[in-house]
Amino acid sequence: QQQVKQSPQSLIVQKGGISIINCAYENTAFDYFPWYQQFPGKGPALLIAIRPDVSEKKEGRFTISFNKSAKQFSLHIMDSQPGDSATYFCAASPPQAGTALIFGKGTTLSVSS
Amino acid sequence: KAGVTQTPRYLIKTRGQQVTLSCSPISGHRSVSWYQQTPGQGLQFLFEYFSETQRNKGNFPGRFSGRQFSNSRSEMNVSTLELGDSALYLCASRVRGGQETQYFGPGTRLLVL
Numbered sequence: 759q760q761q762v763k764q765s766p767q768s769l770i771v772q773k774g775g776i777s778i779i780n781c782a783y784e785n786t787a788f789d790y791f792p793w794y795q796q797f798p799g800k801g802p803a804l805l806i807a808i809r810p811d812v813s814e815k816k817e818g819r820f821t822i823s824f825n826k827s828a829k830q831f832s833l834h835i836m837d838s839q840p841g842d843s844a845t846y847f848c849a850a851s852p853p854q855a856g857t858a859l860i861f862g863k864g865t866t867l868s869v870s871s
Numbered sequence: 872k873a874g875v876t877q878t879p880r881y882l883i884k885t886r887g888q889q890v891t892l893s894c895s896p897i898s899g900h901r902s903v904s905w906y907q908q909t910p911g912q913g914l915q916f917l918f919e920y921f922s923e924t925q926r927n928k929g930n931f932p933g934r935f936s937g938r939q940f941s942n943s944r945s946e947m948n949v950s951t952l953e954l955g956d957s958a959l960y961l962c963a964s965r966v967r968g969g970q971e972t973q974y975f976g977p978g979t980r981l982l983v984l
Binding site for chain 2: 789848858859
C-alpha cells in the first residue's frame with residue numbers, strides 16, 4: 759500500500775516531442791503528489807506538485823494530470839528539449855506532518871537533438 | 872540563501888567499518904530528512920529529524936542512526952558497513968515538515984569495499 763509505481767524506466771524522445779511519465783499509487787491517504795527532477799551529480803529538485811482536488815496543473819512546459827478514481831498521475835513535458843534530459847521521480851505523501859515522501863523508482867529521460 | 876550542503880561528497884570505506892555523514896540544512900529550516908538512493912531500490916526514506924527529535928523512521932536496520940543538533944545540522948551514522956550500503960545518501964531540508972517542499976543536497980556517495 760505504500761508503493762508508488764512509475765513507468766517507463768527509461769524514455770527517449772526527439773527534441774520538440776512530448777515526454778510522458780506515468781505513476782500509480784494504492785494508498786488513498788496520499789494527498790500530495792510532487793515530481794522531482796534530478797541531474798547527474800545533483801540532488802533531486804522539485805519540479806511541480808499537485809493535490810487530488812484538481813485534475814491538472816500546468817507550469818510552463820510541464821503538466822501534471824491526476825486521475826483520483828484510477829489512482830494514477832502523470833507528467834507531460836511538452837516541446838521536450840535536450841536540457842530536459844534527466845531522471846524524473848514521482849512521489850506521494852499522506853498529510854501528516856512527520857511523514858516521508860514515497861518515491862517511484864525513477865524514469866531516465868533522454869531528449870535527442 | 873545557501874542550499875543544503877553535505878559533507879563529505881565522496882567516501883570509500885571497507886566492510887565492517889563505520890561512517891558518519893553530515894548535513895547542513897538551509898538557514899531557517901528545522902526539518903531534516905535522510906534518503907538512500909541506489910539504482911535498484913531508488914530513493915528510500917531513512918529518517919527525519921525535527922527540533923533535535925527523530926520524528927519518523929523508515930524501514931532500515933538499526934545500524935543506521937542519526938541525530939540533529941540545536942542548530943538543525945544533522946548527522947547520520949552507519950555502523951558495521953556492508954557492501955549493500957554502497958549508495959548515494961541524500962539529505963533534504965524543509966521549514967517544518969509535512970507537505971512543504973523538500974530541498975535536497977547533492978548527496979554523499981559512499982562506496983563500501
